[in-house]
Amino acid sequence: MEEQHDACPICNQISLWRKGENSYFIHEFKNSIFVVGNHQFHKGYSLVFLKNHVRELHELPQPVQAELFHELMIAAGAIAATFQPWKLNYACYGNVVPHIHWHIIPRYESDPDRLQNPWVHSSEFDKHLINQRAAQDLADRIRQQLHMLLGRRA
Numbered sequence: 602m603e604e605q606h607d608a609c610p611i612c613n614q615i616s617l618w619r620k621g622e623n624s625y626f627i628h629e630f631k632n633s634i635f636v637v638g639n640h641q642f643h644k645g646y647s648l649v650f651l652k653n654h655v656r657e658l659h660e661l662p663q664p665v666q667a668e669l670f671h672e673l674m675i676a677a678g679a680i681a682a683t684f685q686p687w688k689l690n691y692a693c694y695g696n697v698v699p700h701i702h703w704h705i706i707p708r709y710e711s712d713p714d715r716l717q718n719p720w721v722h723s724s725e726f727d728k729h730l731i732n733q734r735a736a737q738d739l740a741d742r743i744r745q746q747l748h749m750l751l752g753r754r755a
């Protein structure tokens with residue numbers, strides 16, 4: 602079952618991916634896609650988008666909840682392997698875009714504000730936007746690590 606909303610920016614990113622036109626795309630899971638974040642204020646910032654337009658995690662059927670969490674953990678493992686962060690932060694709000702998505706935000710010891718929430722400097726995110734070429738390069742690096750992780754699990 603595919604449920605898409607034309608006005609939703611995440612549904613639009615998913616439809617770009619389905620057309621093969623999403624430079625931020627890293628990997629397709631059963632229930633979600635894994636993408637590079639549009640800014641890299643936190644190096645390695647990435648997201649997991651549920652493929653279907655659903656507003657709340659608790660509304661998902663229980664097996665999908667479990668599978669989505671597993672997909673998030675594989676994505677996080679690939680980010681950790683690629684960037685060796687001090688800590689990973691996870692966020693799932695959906696106040697601005699009510700389509701289930703997880704932010705994966707690597708934090709580094711070099712960040713003097715690493716004990717703060719990752720949005721403390723959100724006004725600066727736009728200064729760290731990346732172009733499509735940079736997104737593809739990052740996606741390639743992360744995908745390599747992800748394939749190694751998946752290979753080890755097999």
Ligand SMILES: [Zn+2]
Nearest residue numbers: 609612654700
């Ligand atoms: Zn949506």
